[in-house]
Amino acid sequence: MSEILEAVLEGASGETLAATPMPVTTRAVFVRRDEQNMFAGVASRDKDPRRSLHVDDVAVPELAPDEVYVAVMASSINFNTVWTSIFEPLPTFGFLDRLGKESIWGQRHALDYHVVGSDAAGVVLRTGSLVRNWKVGDEVTVHCNYVDDQDPSSHDDSMMASNQRIWGFETNFGGLADIAVVRANQLMPKPTHLTWEEAAVNALCNSTAYRMLVSRNGKPVTQGDKVLIWGASGGLGSFAVQHVLNSGGVPIGVVSSEAKATMLRELGCEHIINRTEMNYQFWQDEHTQDEREWRRLGKDIRSLVGSDPDIVFEHPGRSTMGASVFVTKRGGTIVTCAATTGFMIEYDNRHLWMKLKTIKGTHFSNYREAWSANQTIIDGAVVPTLSTVFAMEEVGDAAYQMHHNRHEGKIGVLCVAPSGGLGITDSELRARVGEDRLTIFRRHDKE
Numbered sequence: 001m002s003e004i005l006e007a008v009l010e011g012a013s014g015e016t017l018a019a020t021p022m023p024v025t026t027r028a029v030f031v032r033r034d035e036q037n038m039f040a041g042v043a044s045r046d047k048d049p050r051r052s053l054h055v056d057d058v059a060v061p062e063l064a065p066d067e068v069y070v071a072v073m074a075s076s077i078n079f080n081t082v083w084t085s086i087f088e089p090l091p092t093f094g095f096l097d098r099l100g101k102e103s104i105w106g107q108r109h110a111l112d113y114h115v116v117g118s119d120a121a122g123v124v125l126r127t128g129s130l131v132r133n134w135k136v137g138d139e140v141t142v143h144c145n146y147v148d149d150q151d152p153s154s155h156d157d158s159m160m161a162s163n164q165r166i167w168g169f170e171t172n173f174g175g176l177a178d179i180a181v182v183r184a185n186q187l188m189p190k191p192t193h194l195t196w197e198e199a200a201v202n203a204l205c206n207s208t209a210y211r212m213l214v215s216r217n218g219k220p221v222t223q224g225d226k227v228l229i230w231g232a233s234g235g236l237g238s239f240a241v242q243h244v245l246n247s248g249g250v251p252i253g254v255v256s257s258e259a260k261a262t263m264l265r266e267l268g269c270e271h272i273i274n275r276t277e278m279n280y281q282f283w284q285d286e287h288t289q290d291e292r293e294w295r296r297l298g299k300d301i302r303s304l305v306g307s308d309p310d311i312v313f314e315h316p317g318r319s320t321m322g323a324s325v326f327v328t329k330r331g332g333t334i335v336t337c338a339a340t341t342g343f344m345i346e347y348d349n350r351h352l353w354m355k356l357k358t359i360k361g362t363h364f365s366n367y368r369e370a371w372s373a374n375q376t377i378i379d380g381a382v383v384p385t386l387s388t389v390f391a392m393e394e395v396g397d398a399a400y401q402m403h404h405n406r407h408e409g410k411i412g413v414l415c416v417a418p419s420g421g422l423g424i425t426d427s428e429l430r431a432r433v434g435e436d437r438l439t440i441f442r443r444h445d446k447e
C-alpha cells in the first residue's frame, strides 16, 4: 500500500494528501486484448467472468487538465462490466481504439488492457489545472457520463452528444481500481450518511432510473400512474420502485422469488408479481410468442391495481418486450434502456399503433440528472440497495453472480477501503433516514 493510500485511509487533510507523492501504479480490475476471443464458440451463459477479469497492478496514466485522480474507496458491479467480461455484444477494445484516435489525451485509453468499472466513491487525490469546483481531499461519488464539452452536440442534453461515452465501459481507467481517472464533470458530493460501499453503488443505476421515470427526457411519472417494473429488485428496478413511489405513482414490481418480494415490500412496493410462481410463457419457442400469456399478465396487473399500466419500465428486452407493449395502457409508454435477454426485439405493432402507445428509448443520464438523482440519495429520499460486498480480488465471482441473476439490488466492491462500514460522517442524518431502511437488501441477503 502506497503512502498516499495510507494517508487516505487515515483521513489525512487535503494539504497532507497533496504533499504526498502519487504512486506510479495502481491495483485494478481489467480484461486483456489478447484474450478477447477466449470465449469464441462458447454459449453466453457459459462465458465465465472469473476467467476474463484480472486483478493486478497497472500504470497510473498521466492526468489531463480537466481530470482528477480519485482514490476509490469502493466501487460496484454493473451489468456493463459483465458485458465487457464476456466480450458481448462485442469486445470493448474497439471503443478504446476509437477514443484513442480522438485526441492526444484520448490516446492514453487505447491499451492492451481495459480497466473496467462505472461507479465509484472515494477521495480526490489530485486535480488537473482546469479543475475549478473540486479540490484534493473532497469526498465524492462518480457518475459515468463521459462527455466531450468541446462538441456542440453535447450542449443541450449531453446524452445527445455524438461522442458520448460510458466511463469504464467505453473508456479506460474505470472505477474498479484503487486509483481511477475521472473527468471533473463526473464528480458529485458523497452522501455523508453512507458508508463508502453504500455510496458507491448508486450513481449508474439510480441516475438511469431517474432519467427514465423522473426527468422530462424520459417518461416522468405523475400522481396515480401505474408503473410495471421488470426486475424490480435488481439494480435498475430497485431505484425505479423508489422513484415511482416518490412521484406518487403506483409501482407493480415483477420479481422471480419470494425472497426478492420480501425486500420489495419493505421498500414500500405493495403490488408484486412473482414471475416464477406465475410461470409466464411469453415465448412458445425461439420464434413464436403467445398472446394468451401476454393477456394473462395484463389480467394479473389489472387484478392488482385495477387498470393497465400507464408506464412499463423495460430492460429485459427480447423475453419481455412483446408482453410489455401488449399490457401497456392505451396511450401509455414503454420506457426502455436495455435488452439483457436479447436486443432483437419482437412485438405486435398493431397493439402499439392502434392503441397509440409510445416506446421511449433512454440511456444513462446527463450531469444535471445524475446530480439530481444523487441529491435524492443525499436527502435520504432514495436509499442504496446494496446487498453484498466483495473484495476487489473476488470481482470475478461478483460479476459471475450478476451474470447468472443470483444477486439482489446492487453488489459493492471494496477497493482502498480495507473493510465495510467506513466512511459515515453524518450519523445523525443516518439515524433520521433509518438504519433499517438503509440496509433492507443487506439484511435480507444474509438471511
Ligand code: NAP
Residues within 6 Å of the ligand: 078, 079, 080, 204, 205, 208, 230, 231, 232, 233, 234, 235, 236, 237, 254, 255, 256, 257, 260, 275, 315, 316, 319, 320, 337, 338, 339, 340, 341, 362, 363, 364, 365, 402, 405, 409
Ligand atoms: P440486474 O441487477 O441484473 O437486474 C436485472 C433484473 O432483470 C434481474 O434482477 C431480474 O429480476 C430481471 N430479469 C432477468 N431476466 C429476466 C427475464 N427473462 N424476464 C424478466 N425479468 C428478467 O441488472 P441491472 O443493473 O438492473 O441492469 C439491467 C440491464 O440494464 C442490463 O442489461 C444493463 O446492461 C442495462 N443497463 C442499461 C443502462 C443504460 O444506461 N442504458 C443503465 C443501467 C443498466 P427477477 O429475476 O427478479 O425477475
